[in-house]
Amino acid sequence: MFNRFFRSVLRRAGHSARRIGSDHSGIAAVEFAYIAPVLLLMLMGTFEFSRAVSIDRRINSISAMASELVAREETINNQALQRVAEAMKHVMQPYDDDSIVLRLIAVRASADNATDTRVEWSYERSADSNSTPYSQCSAYTLEPGLVNKGTGVIVAEVGYTYEPVFGNFIYRGLDFTEVKAEDGDTTGINRNWTSKAFHAPRKSCVDYNGTNCVMNCQ
Template structure:
């Protein structure tokens, strides 16, 4: 009886027929996870690029004008949602503000508009990086956020992609809001 079992085990040890199938079964889950991770990373990088382009384009649109009307602001906010396409615009938030520094170095919000987040209160004192403003000047400050809902949440989870962009007005010292 023991010789029969030993004989079967020897034949099984020499048999190479299923080695490829076993190797594939061990490697396949790792390869699938790597593939899904690469898809996830490339989609997140695409969203990040769109968020950066959106912040830049909106700041540029505002900085090119000297007076922004309500209709222009509506069009500019809509343009931001169009730039983020084909990703869902419902997850897109933007805030556009004009920030100025007085001759006494006091920083204050002149005006602010937003979609998907709260606008800054006029007269409030925001914290901005040093060197952005100089006395008697203003900047257009665009803040964009996108709540990225990962298709494969188990791999990366959901996260927020944020970008802010500062530009000086081109036509005047400040961009007014009507």
């Protein structure tokens, strides 16, 4: 009797095992459970990458547009520069524009030495306040060949604090300052992404606050 019972139990167990082994209805769910985290990371990474590219283009556009707008003018003052800075904030939309720093600098080379380049005037707009980032006649290094003797250029420096939507969940340990280091080359802008652009003034210089383009740096 015990043997029959034991054989019956084994048959039922074997039947159940074969039925479970032939049941493929849960395979898809198990496979999805394995790949779902990978797909989620890929989705988050793709979203953040496209967002970063879009912000990068806006930062570069701001530096190029701001320097060009100022270079077109013959004369300019703080109020006009403030309007330029406020207009540039609209370029960042729909992204956060509170961290934008915009610097506009007029740089001129010495009449005797094209590599002796100094600041004529400078302006900075940050967090709804104005300041002067560079003192007049302070040295400002330009790329070789950018200006000739006695000529000038309008420089726009832009800084922006880039923060990923997903924080350090994906980008742990990544230094975003290094991501755009080649576009940075700015001094004193406490932002992890920066951009710089240059435009030659339409006239010989841009007169700032009635100085008549006079700069005595002797």
